[in-house]
Amino acid sequence: MLIKTLVAGFGGQGVLSMGLNLAEAAMLEGKNVTYLPAYGAEVRGGTANCTVAISDDEIASPVASSPEFVIAMNQPSAVKFQHHIQSGGLFFLNSSLVEAEIIRGDIEIVNVPANKIAEDLGNPRTANMVMLGAFTKKSGVVELSNVSEALKHILSAKKKLLDLNEKALLAGYNLF
Amino acid sequence: MLIKTLVAGFGGQGVLSMGLNLAEAAMLEGKNVTYLPAYGAEVRGGTANCTVAISDDEIASPVASSPEFVIAMNQPSAVKFQHHIQSGGLFFLNSSLVEAEIIRGDIEIVNVPANKIAEDLGNPRTANMVMLGAFTKKSGVVELSNVSEALKHILSAKKKLLDLNEKALLAGYNLF
Amino acid sequence: MMKPVYIRPKSLKRTPFHYCPGCGHSVAHRLVCEVIDEMGLQELIIGIPPPGCSVFAYNYFDVDMAESAHGRGAAVATGIKRAYPESVVFTYQGDGDLAGIGTAETIHAANRGENITTIFINNAVYGMTGGQMAPTTLRGMKTTTTPYGRDHILEGHPIKMSEILSMLDGVAYIERVAVNSPANIRKAKKAIAKAFQVQLDGRGFSMVEILSPCPTNWKMTPIKSWQWIDEEMTGIFPLGVYRDVTEKTSAD
Amino acid sequence: MMKPVYIRPKSLKRTPFHYCPGCGHSVAHRLVCEVIDEMGLQELIIGIPPPGCSVFAYNYFDVDMAESAHGRGAAVATGIKRAYPESVVFTYQGDGDLAGIGTAETIHAANRGENITTIFINNAVYGMTGGQMAPTTLRGMKTTTTPYGRDHILEGHPIKMSEILSMLDGVAYIERVAVNSPANIRKAKKAIAKAFQVQLDGRGFSMVEILSPCPTNWKMTPIKSWQWIDEEMTGIFPLGVYRDVTEKTSAD
Amino acid sequence: MAKILMDGNSAIGEAAIRAGCQCYFGYPITPQNELTEYMATHLSRRKRCAFVQAESEVAAINMVYGASVAGARAMTSSSSPGISLKQEGISYLAACELPAVIVNMQRGGPGLGSISAAQSDYFQATRGGGHGDYRTIVLGPSSVQELADMTMRAFDLADKYKIPVIILGDGVLGQMKEPVEFSREAPAVLPIREGSLRGAKGRPSRIIKTFTSNPSELEEINWSLFRRYTLIKKEETTCESFMIEDARLVVVAFGIAARIAKGAIKNLRSEGLKVGLFRPVTLWPFPDEPLKEMSKTIKQYLVFEMNMGQMVEDVQLALAGRGEVAFYGRPGGVIPNPSEVARVISRLYYQKGLK
Amino acid sequence: MAKILMDGNSAIGEAAIRAGCQCYFGYPITPQNELTEYMATHLSRRKRCAFVQAESEVAAINMVYGASVAGARAMTSSSSPGISLKQEGISYLAACELPAVIVNMQRGGPGLGSISAAQSDYFQATRGGGHGDYRTIVLGPSSVQELADMTMRAFDLADKYKIPVIILGDGVLGQMKEPVEFSREAPAVLPIREGSLRGAKGRPSRIIKTFTSNPSELEEINWSLFRRYTLIKKEETTCESFMIEDARLVVVAFGIAARIAKGAIKNLRSEGLKVGLFRPVTLWPFPDEPLKEMSKTIKQYLVFEMNMGQMVEDVQLALAGRGEVAFYGRPGGVIPNPSEVARVISRLYYQKGLK
Amino acid sequence: MVSTELCKECGLCIHFCPKKVITQSGKLNAAGYQPVEFKDNGDCTGCAICAIVCPEVAIEVYRG
Amino acid sequence: MVSTELCKECGLCIHFCPKKVITQSGKLNAAGYQPVEFKDNGDCTGCAICAIVCPEVAIEVYRG
C-alpha cells in the first residue's frame, strides 16, 4: 500500500500542520512515511502545500505527481490541483471557501464546510482540524486515535490550544 | 643544436637583462629561443637567475636541469650551480666576486674579472655586459653584432646608457 | 474630465507584486519607477536586482535588468558602467546582500567612486531565505538564527552602512530614508531622484538606504511594522543625509 | 659582567629574515615577539600569517601558527577563538590582504567583537606579488598596476581602515603606529602590548595598524623609505589611537 | 530510542551535535536553512560550542578551517552557489590535512538556478571544484535516516583521515520529514584532535601550512596525500546493490535518484523485468571494483541522475568498455517520479532485446 | 610583422587588445601578474576601454559579468587559488549565456601551494568547478605564440557560442619569453555584442537572469545549453598529432607537458622507438573521436600530466577499454625535463614488449 | 480607483486616509485577500495619501 | 654585537646612531651584503637605538 495525500491552501490556513499531523499519526502506526512541504521559500504569498506519503513498504519518492487524496482548503488550490488527483481518488474541498466547479468525473468529491464548522465551534483557525477529522474518517488511511495522539505531540508546547483542536478534529470526523 | 645557458647572480647585477640580451640576439639570428626567469617572486632577496635556450629546432622545455653554459656572477651562484652544468660544459665565473674553489674536473672554467674590468671602464654597473661580451666570444652561440643589435633594442628607451654598455660588451669580448 | 492625481508609473509593469502585504519593497519599486519616469531614464537605465525577496524585480521594472550573484551588485554595476559609461546604472540590494556577503564589493565600488546608484533596502532581516539575522538586525531582535534575540557579544552589532560608506572619498551622496509614512515616502522619492541626478552629473557613488518594513519576518501586521520603523529602527539607523558633495553643508 | 641592554627575543627563531633590507615586516615581527615574551604568551598564542611578503612568518615566530587563505585571517582567527576561547589569537595581515580581498571578513569580525588581535601592516602596496596598487596606495603613487600614478577618478582613494573599523561597536582598541624611527618603534611596541592586553581582558576586537616601509617596491633606499612615512604617509594615515574602550578619552 | 519525524536538514544538525560537532559556521541559503537554524537553536548556547552566522560562505568555510586548526569538530553547510564560493577554502582544508564536514544540499541549475532539488554538483564534489590535486570524501545519502547516520560517519572519517568530507544531499532530502533514529548520544566531553594548535605549551611550536617555494617539497606532500587517498579507496568504499543477482539490466543511481529508481525497479520486477539497482554510497571513493565485478555477467547499464550526466563518467571509467552504458538525466531541479523512470528503464530493456 | 620576444602573460594582454577586448578586471597573483600589469599599462588609458584592479577575484569575475552584460569583450585572469574564488561567477556567466575570457595560469598544489607551473586545475576547468550543469570551452596552449593565438580565438569562440572560455595556461608559459607574432591589428571600432543591455531605447526592455521558481523552465534552459555544447563539440574540437602514423605507443599530454613530451619523443625516435604524441588542444570539448579512431591500430597509451592524474580520465573515457592507458604524473609544480619523460616512455615501451 | 485584484488587504490606506473613506470590502479576490473599498461619500479630498502608501499600487487617484 | 651574517647593509643603524659609531665594513657576507661594523671608540652609550631600528635583529647591545 502506498497512499499519497496532498494538502493545499493559503499560507495562514494551517495546511502544513495538517500534513504534519497526518504524517505523525502514520508514524505512530509504524508505517513508512514522508512529509514534504512545497518550499517556494524564495517567493512569498499565494498558496502553501505539502505532500504526505504513507506506505508499508519503503517510499521511493516523497513527491506526488498524482496523489490518491487531495485536500483543497481554498479556491486557487481547488482549481490548480484537481487535475493532479489519481483517477478514482478523493478530492476534499473546504466548501466554505471553494466555489469552483470541479470538471472531473472520475474522482470522488468530498465537501467539508470546514470554516463554517470551525466558526460554529467558536474558533475559525481550527478549520484545518475539522478538515483533518473529516479526512481521517473518509480516507481511512490512519486511525483517529493516532491522529489525536500526534496532535498532542505537536501541540505539546501549546497545551491551551489542544482542547480546541481536538474538538474541531472530532467535529470533522463525525461529519460523515 | 640545443644550447641552454643559465645566468645567475645577485638581484642587482643585471643577470636578467644579460639573459634577455642573449635571447634577443638569438631571435635576430632566426633561432628558436626561450627565456625563463626564475620567479621566486613571492620571496625577496638572495639570488636571481634565468635560463636561455637556443635551438634550430623547437624547444621542448625552457627549463635547464643541466645547462651547457652557466654564468655565475657571484659566489653563492657559483657554489649552487656548478653541479648543474653538463659534463664538458663551460662555467663562466665573475672572478672579481667569486672565490669558491670549483671541484668539478669535467667542465671548463672561464674566469672573467667582470667587476674589475667594469670599474676600470668607469662604470661598475656594466659588469654584466663585460661578462656577456666574454660569453659571446667564448661560447660562440651568437654573433657579437647581434648581441649589440639586441642591446640597442633593449636600451632604446635609455639611449644614454648605450655607449657605456657597448664599451663594456666589447671589453669583455676582447678579453680572449 | 478626470485629472489624474496619482497614476501607476509607466516604467512599472502591470504585473502584481509577489511581495507580502505591506512590504516595503513594493513601495521602493514604485518610487524608483516614478523617478525613472520623471527623469526620463527608462531607455537609458540598467538595473541590477539581487538574490533576495526582490530577485524578481525584473518582472516589475520595465527597464533593462540583469540578475547578479548574491552580494556582487556593485561589482556587476562597475562592469556595466565601465563598459558603457553613457548608461545610468543602479543596483537594488537587500541588507544581507549589501552589508553582509557584499561588504567588500560595496565598499570598494564606493571608494573607487564608481558612478552608479545603489538603492539599499534595509529591512533588518534576510527576507527571502526566511527571516534569518541580517548584519542590520537590531540587538535583542529574534530571528530564525537568533532565536534567543541577537546578543551583541556573540552575534555582533547592527552595522550602519550609510555611516561607514560616508567615510569614503569616492562617495558623492548618501541619504537614509524610510518608506513607512506618506511624508517619509515623499522624502524617499526625493532622495532617489537626487541620487540619480548625482550619477547623471558624474559625481561618483550615490546610495539611498531605505528602512523598509518586512511584516512577515518581523511577525507584525503591516501597520504595526510601519510604525515599528519609527519606534525602533530609526533610533539605531537615524534618517538623514550622510554625505553630499553637491552641497556645502552636509546637514539634512 | 656584561648586562644585556638589548637581546633577541626568545620567541623569535634564529632564522634570518627573507625580507628585503630595511623592510618594516622585520621590525614588526620583532616587536610582536618582544611583546609575546614580555607578556608570557609564547605557550598560549596562535598566530595567523597571510599570503603576502610575510607568508613565511611561521619560520620566525616560535609559536603555533597556521597559514590562512588570502584575506581570510579574521575568519580563521574567529574559528580558532570560538573553538578555543582560552587561546590568544592574532592575525598578521598586509594591506592588500586586510583592506582589499579581506574587507568583509575584517569588518564583520570587528563588528562581532571577536576577541582577537590584528597586526595590520600597511605598506601601501602589494609587496609579495611585486608592487601592485593596494587599497592603501596614495594618490599619484606609481605602482606596477598604476604606472601613471594612482588616479583617484579611475582607481579610487587610499582607504583608511583604522578610521572605518573604529566606527564598529565590536571594536575595543585601534591604534595606528609606524615603524620608521626609534620613537615610533617604541610606541608601536606599546600599542601591540595594549592590543594583546585588551584581548586578555576579553574586551573585543583590537588592531594595531603599522605604517611599514617597503623600500623595494617604493624604489627607495631603506633610509629614504623610513623618512617617506613621515613625509607622505602620515599625512593620509595620521598616527594615533582611533578607538579605545578602556579609556574614558580616546585622544592619543 | 523512539523515532522522531524530522526534516533532513534538522536531522543533520542533531546528528552532528551527537557526533561531537563543536562548531558550526553557516550562511543562509535555501534549501538548507533549517540546518543553520537548528544549529542556532541547539548549538549556539551549548557548553563550549559555537555557532556563528558568517558574513558569507567564504567566511564560513574559513571559520571552519580555523576551528579545525584548533582541533574542534567543525561543520558548515550551504547549497550549490554557496558551495562554489567555498572551493578555495576546501582546497586549503585538503592541502593542510584538516578534517571538516561540509554539507551541500544541492539545488537546480548553474547560476542562481532554482531552489528545487538536483544532483548537478557531483563533478564539483568528486573532482575537487577547487584548485590543485586533492580529493574529499563524498557521501551520497538517500533518506533522512541516512543523512543522520552519514553525518556521524562523516565526522569520524574526517578525523580518521584528516580530510574534508562532503555530504552531497539535495533539496528534497533536506526539506522532507521522515522518521529518524539517532544511534548515539552526544558525548559528555567534546573530542579535540591530536596535533592541533592549542598554544605551544610543553612542546615545540607547530605550523600548519602548504606554501613552499620548493616544488619538490610540495610534490612530496601531494604524493603523501595521494597515498592516503589510495588507502581511503581501499578501506572506505561503500555501495548498495538491489536485486542484481539475476538482473539483465542494472540501473546505477545515487542519492534521491537511487531511491526513485528503486521504486521503479520494484514495479518493473513485479512485471517480470529482470532489472536491478547499483547505488554508490560513497561517491568518492567511487565503488568501481563492484561494478567491474558485475560487468562479468551484466552487460547493460542505465545511469540515472538528476543532472545532465556526471556520475555516468565514473560508471564508464569503472566499466572501461566492458558493458553498455545508457544515460537518463533530468537537470535543473526536476524530480521525476518512479513511473517516468520505470518507462525509461523498460523502453531500454525491450530495445536491447533483454526480454 | 616582425617577431617580438615577449613573455606569455604580456602576449595574452597584447592579443586580447588586438581581439577587441574592451574591459579587463584583475587581481594580482603570481604567476600571472605581468598580464594584469600589461593591461594597466596598455588598456587602462585606451579610448573607451577600462582596466580595473578589483578588490578580489570574486569582484573581478563579477565585473566581467557586468561588462559582458553590456556587450563588451571582457577578460579576467588569475592563478589557481584565485580561480577557485571565481567559480560561482563562472557558473553565472555560463548560466546567463554571457561570453567572457578567463585566463588561469596554473600554479602548484592545493591550498596556497607553490608558485611554480602545474596542470592541477584540469578537472576544475573541464568539469565546471562551479555548481550546476554547465561547460566552458577550455583551451590548452603550449607556447607563447599559442597563448597569443588562442587568446584571439577565445574571444571569438566566446562571442560565437555565448559561453565563457578558459585559457588554461601555467606558470612557465606565463613567465617565459619567446618570439611571438600577432595575426591581427587592434580593431578601430570595438565590437559590441547584439542582444546586450544598453538601455531599452527603441525596443522592449530585456532581462538577463537564470533564477526561476519553476524547475521545468530551468530544465529547458539546461537542455538548450546542452544542445549548444553538443554543437561546440562537433564544430570546435581541436587536437594535434605528432608521429603517430607508425607509432606503437602514443603519449597523450597537453600544454607545457605536451611540449616536453614532444622533445622526449624526438629523442626516442632517433633511437628507433616508434612513439608518437597526441595533444588535445581544446581540453573541453575533449577530442575523443580522434583517440577512438587511433585505438583501432594503437593499443598502448601513456598519459603524462603535471598533476596526479586528471586528463587521464578523459583518455580512458574516449578509449573505453580499447587501449591500455598508463599514467605518469608530477604534481605540485615540478617541471620534469624531456629526458626524465623519455626514460618513463622507453621503460614502458620495453616493458610492454613493443620493440 | 482601487484595483481589487491587486489589493492585499494590508490596511495601510485605511490607516493613513485622513478622511477615513476607505474600508474593508469583506469580499475575497482571486489571491484570497479581501480588498478594500472606497466609500464615495464626497469626503475624499483627492490628497492621494492612500495611493502614496499603497504598496501594491492598487490605488490610482483622479480628481474630476 | 653585530651579527655579520644577519646584517643586510640597510644602513639604518648608521643613520640613527646618535654617536655615529657604526660604519660599513666593506666586506661581503655569504648573502652578498656588506655588513656594518662597530667602531669601539668608547663613544657608544649603549642606548640601543641601533638595536631598536635594526630590522634584521642583527644587533644585540650589552653594557658592561
Ligand SMILES: Cc1ncc(C[n+]2csc(CCOP(=O)(O)OP(=O)(O)O)c2C)c(N)n1
Ligand atoms: C552565494 C549565495 N548565498 C546565499 C544565497 C541565498 N540568499 C538569497 S537572498 C539572500 C539574502 C536575502 O536577504 P537580503 O539581502 O536582506 O534581502 P531581502 O530578502 O531581505 O530583501 C540569501 C542569503 C544565494 N542566493 N547565493
Ligand SMILES: Cc1ncc(C[n+]2csc(CCOP(=O)(O)OP(=O)(O)O)c2C)c(N)n1
Ligand atoms: C586568492 C588569492 N589571490 C591572490 C593571491 C596572491 N597574493 C599573495 S599575497 C598578495 C597580496 C600581498 O599584499 P599585502 O597583503 O599588502 O602584503 P605585503 O606583501 O605587502 O606585506 C596577493 C595578491 C593569493 N595568494 N590568493
Ligand code: SF4
Ligand atoms: S518576506 Fe519581508 S521583505 Fe520579503 S516580501 Fe515578505 S515582507 Fe517583503
Ligand code: SF4
Ligand atoms: S617587497 Fe617590500 S614588504 Fe616585501 S619584503 Fe621587500 S621591502 Fe618588505
Ligand code: SF4
Ligand atoms: S485621496 Fe486622500 S482622502 Fe481620498 S481616499 Fe485617498 S487618502 Fe483618503
Ligand code: SF4
Ligand atoms: S494600501 Fe493598497 S493593498 Fe493595502 S489595503 Fe489599501 S488598497 Fe489594498
Ligand code: SF4
Ligand atoms: S647603542 Fe646607541 S650609541 Fe651605541 S652603537 Fe647603538 S645606537 Fe650607537
Ligand code: SF4
Ligand atoms: S640596521 Fe641591522 S641590517 Fe641594517 S645595516 Fe645596521 S646591522 Fe645591518
Ligand SMILES: [Mg+2]
Ligand atoms: Mg533584508
Ligand SMILES: [Mg+2]
Ligand atoms: Mg602590503
